[in-house]
Amino acid sequence: MIRYILWRLAVMVPTLILISMLVFTIIKLPPGDYFESYVQEMRALGETADLQEIEEMKARYGFDKPVPVQYLHWVGGMLHGDFGYSFEYRMPVSEVVGDRMWLTVLVSMATIVVTWVIAFPIGIYSATHQYSWGDYGLTFVGLLGLAIPNFLLALIMMYFANIWFGISIGHLMDRAYLNQPMSWDKAKSILEHLWIPVLIIGTGGTAGMVRRLRSNLLDELEKPYVVTARAKGLAPGRVLMKYPLRMALNFFISDIGSILPQVVSGAEITAIVLSLETTGPLLIRALQGQDMYLAGSFLMFLAFLTVIGVLISDIALAMLDPRIRLEGRAAK
Numbered sequence: 379m380i381r382y383i384l385w386r387l388a389v390m391v392p393t394l395i396l397i398s399m400l401v402f403t404i405i406k407l408p409p410g411d412y413f414e415s416y417v418q419e420m421r422a423l424g425e426t427a428d429l430q431e432i433e434e435m436k437a438r439y440g441f442d443k444p445v446p447v448q449y450l451h452w453v454g455g456m457l458h459g460d461f462g463y464s465f466e467y468r469m470p471v472s473e474v475v476g477d478r479m480w481l482t483v484l485v486s487m488a489t490i491v492v493t494w495v496i497a498f499p500i501g502i503y504s505a506t507h508q509y510s511w512g513d514y515g516l517t518f519v520g521l522l523g524l525a526i527p528n529f530l531l532a533l534i535m536m537y538f539a540n541i542w543f544g545i546s547i548g549h550l551m552d553r554a555y556l557n558q559p560m561s562w563d564k565a566k567s568i569l570e571h572l573w574i575p576v577l578i579i580g581t582g583g584t585a586g587m588v589r590r591l592r593s594n595l596l597d598e599l600e601k602p603y604v605v606t607a608r609a610k611g612l613a614p615g616r617v618l619m620k621y622p623l624r625m626a627l628n629f630f631i632s633d634i635g636s637i638l639p640q641v642v643s644g645a646e647i648t649a650i651v652l653s654l655e656t657t658g659p660l661l662i663r664a665l666q667g668q669d670m671y672l673a674g675s676f677l678m679f680l681a682f683l684t685v686i687g688v689l690i691s692d693i694a695l696a697m698l699d700p701r702i703r704l705e706g707r708a709a710k
Contacts, residue, residue: 379693386689397681402449405670405677411441412465412668439463439671452674462671466664471675475657477560481550481568482656486640488572489580497584501591505626506618508596516588523585529647532578536652547574548653556655575652579645590629598622624698631694638687639680 413432420426436442439462440451455462461471500520504513539547549556550571555564598604599622607617646658657676664673 379696383689383693386692390685390689393685394678394682398453398678399449401674401677401681402452405668405674406445406448408668412670413441415668416465435465452671456675456678461675464664464669464672466667466669466672471672474660474672478655478657478660481654482658484568485550485572485575485579485654485656488576489583490637492576493580493584493587496580497587497591501588502595502618502623504588504592505595505599520585520588523581524589526581527647528578528582528645529651531581532648532651535574535578547571550575550655575645575648575654578652579648587630591626594626594629595622598625627698628695631698632691634691634694635684635687638683638690 413436417429417432440448443451452462463469464471464474467474500516504516507513536547539545551564551567552571555561555567558564599618601622604617604622607620608614612620646662648654649656649658650662661673661676663669664676
């Protein structure tokens with residue numbers, strides 16, 4: 379296991395290098411850069427941009443140098459903890475992200491926990507009560523959760539909250555606390571608003587997890603070892619928890635590779651609809667405005683979390699399921 383982990387860690391280095399090259403290339407592919415987009419935007423508004431200041435910023439951050447030099451400057455800065463400068467917000471990337479990062483982590487982790495707490499009992503019940511009225515009802519609700527996009531559900535809830543109660547459910551806190559330092563009152567406001575995005579964002583994930591858990595568990599419950607355990611008189615609960623449920627959780631462990639980047643990126647479209655103070659809208663805005671350092675730092679961080687998540691899921695799968703081996707040798 380230790381040798382496997384060391385080998386995977388060594389493979390991560392060239393993987394991240396290739397990803398950084400790909401990210402940098404994709405960001406540079408659209409014609410022009412942030413400065414040209416900024417000049418055109420100012421002209422469209424009937425204003426003039428300070429061209430001298432723009433040229434000075436280009437020279438300061440190496441935009442007047444060849445592309446390979448720009449790439450090395452960007453990667454070298456990240457290795458030293460300097461994620462660059464956001465031209466749109468006129469401040470370092472680390473300061474732009476600021477509170478948005480931990481708010482995103484808070485929303486995402488709360489959503490993940492709520493999803494697991496709801497999905498596991500429902501999935502187990504549906505599998506152990508196949509074709510019952512409860513199974514049909516929960517399946518119908520789950521299909522609705524899968525069919526309705528999160529952003530559409532957010533729009534529906536915003537509409538009825540405004541019509542029925544005359545309130546707005548946008549933002550993660552009261553408007554009075556926006557851009558204010560953290561305090562006890564602000565923390566209470568965040569907790570009061572947190573359940574709305576958690577409920578909306580977690581709907582699709584909960585429905586999907588219920589369906590997969592039900593399907594995998596039904597498949598395991600029909601295996602010969604379960605039939606044998608029942609024939610030996612083991613209690614139904616012990617039969618279920620000992621092996622079938624454990625084996626049915628493989629997909630859940632495999633999802634760790636995608637869960638970690640979701641913790642940072644969040645549900646971007648839903649966050650825009652609800653005006654959430656998370657990193658999702660910030661990432662989309664950075665990509666649209668060609669804010670290279672901000673967008674590139676986000677994408678590299680997401681890639682790093684994905685690689686780490688895949689490593690964790692592979693190790694956890696090998697520990698959870700004895701049928702999975704770290705090497706491809708045939709078992710004798």
